[in-house]
Amino acid sequence: MKVAILGCGAIGGVVARSLRDGEVPGAELVGVVHAGPTDPPDLPVLGIEAATEQADLVVECAGQRALAELGPSIVASGADLLVVSVGALADDALLTKLRDTGPGTLHLCSGAVGGLDVLAAAAREGGLSAVRIVTTKKAPTLVQRWMDAEQQERIRSTAEPVELMRGPAREVTAAFPASANVAASVALAVEDWDLVEATVVADPNAPLTSHVITAEGGSGDYRFEIRNHPSPGNPATSGVVPHAVLAAVAKLARPTGAFA
Numbered sequence: 001m002k003v004a005i006l007g008c009g010a011i012g013g014v015v016a017r018s019l020r021d022g023e024v025p026g027a028e029l030v031g032v033v034h035a036g037p038t039d040p041p042d043l044p045v046l047g048i049e050a051a052t053e054q055a056d057l058v059v060e061c062a063g064q065r066a067l068a069e070l071g072p073s074i075v076a077s078g079a080d081l082l083v084v085s086v087g088a089l090a091d092d093a094l095l096t097k098l099r100d101t102g103p104g105t106l107h108l109c110s111g112a113v114g115g116l117d118v119l120a121a122a123a124r125e126g127g128l129s130a131v132r133i134v135t136t137k138k139a140p141t142l143v144q145r146w147m148d149a150e151q152q153e154r155i156r157s158t159a160e161p162v163e164l165m166r167g168p169a170r171e172v173t174a175a176f177p178a179s180a181n182v183a184a185s186v187a188l189a190v191e192d193w194d195l196v197e198a199t200v201v202a203d204p205n206a207p208l209t210s211h212v213i214t215a216e217g218g219s220g221d222y223r224f225e226i227r228n229h230p231s232p233g234n235p236a237t238s239g240v241v242p243h244a245v246l247a248a249v250a251k252l253a254r255p256t257g258a259f260a
């Protein structure tokens with residue numbers, strides 16, 4: 001399977017180098033599509049058209065905006081698309097276009113969290129009455145451009161954890177596009193955007209990024225606590241995420257024997 005990587009930052013760079021080094025059997029790197037002015041010196045670089053022509057699979061590691069802009073043309077080209085910026089799919093029109101139009105197939109990466117499989121099963125079996133995700137990250141990583149100067153400073157200088165937002169997953173993932181894709185992952189897993197309440201907490205003393213997912217329903221009660229070390233390349237991103245991408249690529253390259 002020939003693979004192109006869209007976005008060569010903390011996630012895409014690790015994924016691309018691992019594929020380049022032959023660490024995923026059955027998967028071969030054709031190149032990276034990147035935005036910055038300087039090409040990464042150690043990786044083959046492609047334009048998006050060449051990437052969609054040459055790759056069987058394009059892996060989006062570039063952000064919600066890039067997915068919204070480039071995703072439709074990728075699936076329209078016939079290449080499959082593996083997505084990490086799943087929060088962009090809070091836009092129903094984009095989700096429909098990427099999932100239902102083809103001919104390329106849309107795949108979602110579980111990214112920084114787990115438990116999505118059993119939440120999907122529970123949502124089907126007895127239905128879920130409440131689903132929540134609380135994301136806590138090192139405070140400065142959560143500063144957003146839409147915040148006014150006073151709020152930005154309060155987050156940067158807080159000595160205590162501060163709750164920045166609590167609301168429907170659709171709104172929270174849009175407000176924190178590089179930090180709350182996990183809220184969208186949970187909503188997509190249970191197939192109900194309105195059921196999932198997401199909270200984002202800025203903690204000046206959080207050495208690890210945590211995501212606590214809870215759900216109750218007819219088949220049982222669920223609680224998952226994930227505590228990830230941040231990526232050395234981007235403290236807003238958990239270090240495990242590129243490895244979740246690589247696990248997903250491995251499964252697509254050689255599906256036999258993998259958890260479906």
Ligand SMILES: NC(=O)C1=CN([C@@H]2O[C@H](COP(=O)(O)OP(=O)(O)OC[C@H]3O[C@@H](n4cnc5c(N)ncnc54)[C@H](OP(=O)(O)O)[C@@H]3O)[C@@H](O)[C@H]2O)C=CC1
Nearest residue numbers: 007009010011034035036062063066085111112181234237
């Ligand atoms: N599902 C999940 O659990 C998670 C999802 N994510 C998602 O993954 C995204 C990437 O994370 P991360 O690697 O840490 O972010 P980085 O900022 O480290 O890397 C993103 C890279 O993509 C590049 N880029 C942006 N737009 C384009 C484009 N149109 N074409 C090509 N390259 C582009 C950026 O370039 P430049 O800097 O020059 O703009 C940057 O180099 C996040 O924004 C988030 O949406 C992240 C963590 C967890």
Ligand SMILES: O=C([O-])CC(=O)C(=O)O
Nearest residue numbers: 112178179180181182238
């Ligand atoms: O990496 C993480 O822990 C979560 C994250 O940034 C996101 O969901 O966008």
